[in-house]
Amino acid sequence: xxxSKLNWRPRLRPLQMTLQDGALVLSxxxxxxxxxxxxxxxxxxxxxxxxxxxTLGEIAEEYSKIVGERVGxxxxxxxxxxxxxxxxxxxxxxxxxYRKATEDFLRxxxxxxxxxxxxxxxxxxxxxxxxxAARRLDSSGRDLTARGVVIPHIDPRRGxxxxxxxxxxxxxxxxxxxxxxxxxxxxxxxxxQVLPMALETPLGRLEVADDVVxxxxxxxxxxxxxxxxxxxxxxxxxxPAVFVKALxxxxxxxxxxxxxxxxxxxxxAIDEAMIKLREILRGREFLPVxxxxxxxxxxxFGDEFLDEDRMLHYDGEFMASFSTGVPESLxxxxxxxxxxxxxxxxxxxxxxxxLIEGEEGESLAYDVSREDxxxxxxxxMAGVIR
Numbered sequence: 001x002x003x004s005k006l007n008w009r010p011r012l013r014p015l016q017m018t019l020q021d022g023a024l025v026l027s028x029x030x031x032x033x034x035x036x037x038x039x040x041x042x043x044x045x046x047x048x049x050x051x052x053x054x055t056l057g058e059i060a061e062e063y064s065k066i067v068g069e070r071v072g073x074x075x076x077x078x079x080x081x082x083x084x085x086x087x088x089x090x091x092x093x094x095x096x097x098y099r100k101a102t103e104d105f106l107r108x109x110x111x112x113x114x115x116x117x118x119x120x121x122x123x124x125x126x127x128x129x130x131x132x133a134a135r136r137l138d139s140s141g142r143d144l145t146a147r148g149v150v151i152p153h154i155d156p157r158r159g160x161x162x163x164x165x166x167x168x169x170x171x172x173x174x175x176x177x178x179x180x181x182x183x184x185x186x187x188x189x190x191x192x193q194v195l196p197m198a199l200e201t202p203l204g205r206l207e208v209a210d211d212v213v214x215x216x217x218x219x220x221x222x223x224x225x226x227x228x229x230x231x232x233x234x235x236x237x238x239x240p241a242v243f244v245k246a247l248x249x250x251x252x253x254x255x256x257x258x259x260x261x262x263x264x265x266x267x268x269a270i271d272e273a274m275i276k277l278r279e280i281l282r283g284r285e286f287l288p289v290x291x292x293x294x295x296x297x298x299x300x301f302g303d304e305f306l307d308e309d310r311m312l313h314y315d316g317e318f319m320a321s322f323s324t325g326v327p328e329s330l331x332x333x334x335x336x337x338x339x340x341x342x343x344x345x346x347x348x349x350x351x352x353x354x355l356i357e358g359e360e361g362e363s364l365a366y367d368v369s370r371e372d373x374x375x376x377x378x379x380x381m382a383g384v385i386r
Contacts, residue, residue, distance in 0.1 A: 298376025
């Protein structure tokens, strides 16, 4: 064993982690490591010790105490080198790969779509037919007038009826400028990021509102384009872009693609960006569309068991705050209750509410997608702010 590596203090990158069949599955939201990695319970213990402070020897010693089985630094090194090879560690190897991937991505003038043929039809005709229900008149008598719309970002195959309710509200808005507010599933250094490029769809591209993006990035105190790779695989940006284009295939739309991190990461920074954006858009017709989901519960997400009553309670509290139309109500709820069911809608929905300062909200539809094999569930909604 190379003695110089004994002082290595490895740190795991922020990754998506789920439990499947007793194994810990790591997925890279940036896509630098393209395939999920499944680890044994023993390896998962090692991961929990990789905090960037412990050396290999200290990790081996602590592991032995926890598991009751002696292991040496060389065995720990084998696992760590494999993880580093896959770009899963916060290391010079990852930093170089990240730098190169960022440069390659920014050379493009548009973001390619990635989920066609999986989550929605790749064929343009089939895609238009899929959203046709949202273009038909709603006979329920509901008021679908909206200054802002919330749709899900769960896989459309699992939640399409709820998507349709949100898309109906989008279809009835005449705005040619769409502000997409997605959820940052990849780590970002600042709570809001903007993508300064067009979005490709199977029906053609949605051009970015360059003037708006340029003014916005020049008026906020932090870097809004520090993490463009976070957009590469971000389905919460892709899904609304694709479905909006399918709703209006002939309309000359412009988009402002944004992603927002959790509300706990900095509401003040979200406030700054949204207030500046509101000033920039004053006098222009625009429609913000937030693509969000609600609770993520069950063993897949780290819970001991699936507690649906708990999920319904916290979702209900969220939707009640949403119905006020007041961003401070959502912020106060977060500060009071935290986020025990992992509602990923807080940041982007708060941003939408702050951007338009509406008068009331309404939930149009709500559903839960259950995954029987993991006894887990994800909930989601469609709604409007007036």
